[in-house]
Amino acid sequence: xxxxxxxxxxxxxxxxxxxxxxxxxxxxxxxxxxxxxxxxxxxxxxxxxxxxxxxxxxxxxxxxxxxxxxxxxxxxxxxxxxxxxxxxxxxxxxxxxxxxxxxxxxxxxxxxxxxxxxxxxxxxxxxxxxxxxxxxxxxxxxxxxxxxxxxxxxxxxxxxxxxxxxxxxxxxxxxxxxxxxxxxxxxxxxxxxxxxxxxxxxxxxxxxxxxxxxxxxxxxxxxxxxxxxxxxxxxxxxxxxxxxxxx
Amino acid sequence: xxxxxxxxxxxxxxxxxxxxxxxxxxxxxxxxxxxxxxxxxxxxxxxxxxxxxxxxxxxxxxxxxxxxxxxxxxxxxxxxxxxxxxxxxxxxxxxxxxxxxxxxxxxxxxxxxxxxxxxxxxxxxxxxxxxxxxxxxxxxxxxxxxxxxxxxxxxxxxxxxxxxxxxxxxxxxxxxxxxxxxxxxxxxxxxxxxxxxxxxxxxxxxxxxxxxxxxxxxxxxxxxxxxxxxxxxxxxxxxxxxxxxxxxxxxxxxxxxxxxxxxxxxxxxxxxxxxxxxxxxxxxxxxxx
Numbered sequence: 251x252x253x254x255x256x257x258x259x260x261x262x263x264x265x266x267x268x269x270x271x272x273x274x275x276x277x278x279x280x281x282x283x284x285x286x287x288x289x290x291x292x293x294x295x296x297x298x299x300x301x302x303x304x305x306x307x308x309x310x311x312x313x314x315x316x317x318x319x320x321x322x323x324x325x326x327x328x329x330x331x332x333x334x335x336x337x338x339x340x341x342x343x344x345x346x347x348x349x350x351x352x353x354x355x356x357x358x359x360x361x362x363x364x365x366x367x368x369x370x371x372x373x374x375x376x377x378x379x380x381x382x383x384x385x386x387x388x389x390x391x392x393x394x395x396x397x398x399x400x401x402x403x404x405x406x407x408x409x410x411x412x413x414x415x416x417x418x419x420x421x422x423x424x425x426x427x428x429x430x431x432x433x434x435x436x437x438x439x440x441x442x443x444x445x446x447x448x449x450x451x452x453x454x455x456x457x458x459x460x461x462x463x464x465x466x467x468x469x470x471x472x473x474x475x476x477x478x479x480x481x482x483x484x485x486x487x488x489x490x491x492x493x494x495x496x497x
Numbered sequence: 498x499x500x501x502x503x504x505x506x507x508x509x510x511x512x513x514x515x516x517x518x519x520x521x522x523x524x525x526x527x528x529x530x531x532x533x534x535x536x537x538x539x540x541x542x543x544x545x546x547x548x549x550x551x552x553x554x555x556x557x558x559x560x561x562x563x564x565x566x567x568x569x570x571x572x573x574x575x576x577x578x579x580x581x582x583x584x585x586x587x588x589x590x591x592x593x594x595x596x597x598x599x600x601x602x603x604x605x606x607x608x609x610x611x612x613x614x615x616x617x618x619x620x621x622x623x624x625x626x627x628x629x630x631x632x633x634x635x636x637x638x639x640x641x642x643x644x645x646x647x648x649x650x651x652x653x654x655x656x657x658x659x660x661x662x663x664x665x666x667x668x669x670x671x672x673x674x675x676x677x678x679x680x681x682x683x684x685x686x687x688x689x690x691x692x693x694x695x696x697x698x699x700x701x702x703x704x705x706x707x708x709x710x711x712x713x714x715x716x717x718x719x720x721x722x723x724x725x726x727x728x729x730x731x732x733x734x735x736x737x738x739x740x741x742x743x744x745x746x747x748x749x750x751x752x753x754x755x756x757x758x759x760x761x762x763x764x765x766x767x768x769x770x771x772x773x774x775x776x777x778x779x780x781x782x783x784x785x786x
Contacts (some may be wrong), residue, residue: 301670301671302670302671302673303667303670303671318671320667320668320671322665322667322668326665326666326667327664327665327667328663328664328665331536331660331663331664332536332718332719332720332721332724333660333664333720333721334720341661341665341668344668344672345672349655349657349658349674350654350657377719377720379719
């Protein structure tokens with residue numbers, strides 16, 4: 251298997267308490283992989299570690315992707331900020347013009363094309379604080395489109411989103427797969443994962459299973475994941491599993 | 498008649514002219530800073546930061562007497578140090594940044610008042626706390642105008658990273674950009690403007706001309722640049738009207754200027770074109786789609 255991401259003995263902690271604990275797994279390149287697990291299982295933390303936003307990371311992350319795009323949870327964005335849809339989408343070209351360069355006509359053209367392909371034509375000049383949750387998610391997908399990344403990380407892309415929007419955005423995601431991009435999404439809807447994502451990674455702070463979705467989402471595995479204590483033991487001693495590698 | 502009231506004070510008195518030019522420069526640079534302070538939800542932290550200039554200005558006063566360069570330099574150093582320290586404290590402990598700002602500025606105020614009282618009189622303390630825009634001299638004018646220039650050029654340079662840092666800091670981080678760098682660059686520009694405002698309005702109200710017009714502008718415009726464009730003329734108008742009223746009525750100019758800025762804020766709150774009381778009450782006919 252050609253891996254886009256290889257995690258070896260990955261531990262990510264907040265205040266020394268591990269949110270992701272000794273996880274080793276591979277994520278296949280050019281495929282769609284879902285990360286599933288109960289709340290507090292470390293799914294978002296895992297994505298954050300992949301793009302370098304996590305505070306304390308031990309273990310090894312090997313990544314073959316050159317460009318990574320990341321969709322944050324909407325709560326991490328100030329949606330009342332006075333900025334237009336077009337400006338938000340254009341940020342996807344940051345890697346090309348950075349903080350100081352000018353957007354070229356081709357960037358503007360691509361941006362309006364991206365806005366069109368997520369179904370928001372005519373919204374270019376609208377301030378983002380006038381959009382619904384679903385519309386704003388479309389804006390963020392347009393920005394992802396512009397990032398032209400070979401690895402796309404989506405953190406709960408469909409939380410609080412209606413089925414029509416989910417269907418439209420799934421079209422975008424499937425197109426990424428046809429273009430041989432790797433997609434990794436944190437999801438909660440098991441039916442959707444079974445339907446649309448051939449690969450899955452079941453996390454409960456520790457890795458429960460990773461591989462073909464039909465095997466990973468077995469009732470036995472899900473039961474094990476659910477049994478995971480959502481514990482934050484204030485008196486936990488130092489972890490005695492020896493670290494085989496250090497970052 | 499009109500000439501006598503509106504023009505003559507400026508035509509006849511050099512100190513009024515200098516005060517007017519100083520407030521024009523302050524308005525242009527400061528209002529853009531104010532808009533960012535609001536959008537970053539830092540209005541009160543900005544106020545705390547302005548107060549924290551006091552011990553630095555007081556040290557300058559102790560060493561150089563009532564000399565503007567010494568007090569300004571001292572104030573700038575104290576302001577930047579407060580901003581950096583609060584940031585560092587917030588990062589290395591679980592304390593929130595607003596709490597560490599509050600702690601820092603209370604310490605700074607106490608220290609500052611103590612230092613001034615070591616040598617100065619009550620009048621000196623009043624001067625430092627409330628400023629004296631009518632005492633703006635050539636040197637102060639150069640300082641204020643250079644500040645406005647540096648502010649506008651600086652903000653233009655860091656505009657895009659700063660905007661993204663405000664509304665989606667995670668995106669900047671994912672792009673490998675250190676957002677905190679722009680945060681601190683912005684804070685130093687803000688401190689610079691507070692230092693410039695300090696001579697005119699004192700450490701207690703330096704933020705008046707910076708923040709009030711910016712808050713008022715949020716009732717009229719809804720993009721960062723247009724908010725700044727609305728805020729600057731309001732700031733300058735409050736300064737000009739404030740100067741005239743204080744001149745004719747023999748009132749202290751700083752508080753009068755800030756009160757006129759408050760009037761602009763109240764009027765905008767009541768009659769602004771968006772999210773104002775009028776917009777709330779007028780119940781316009783809803784559209785078809």
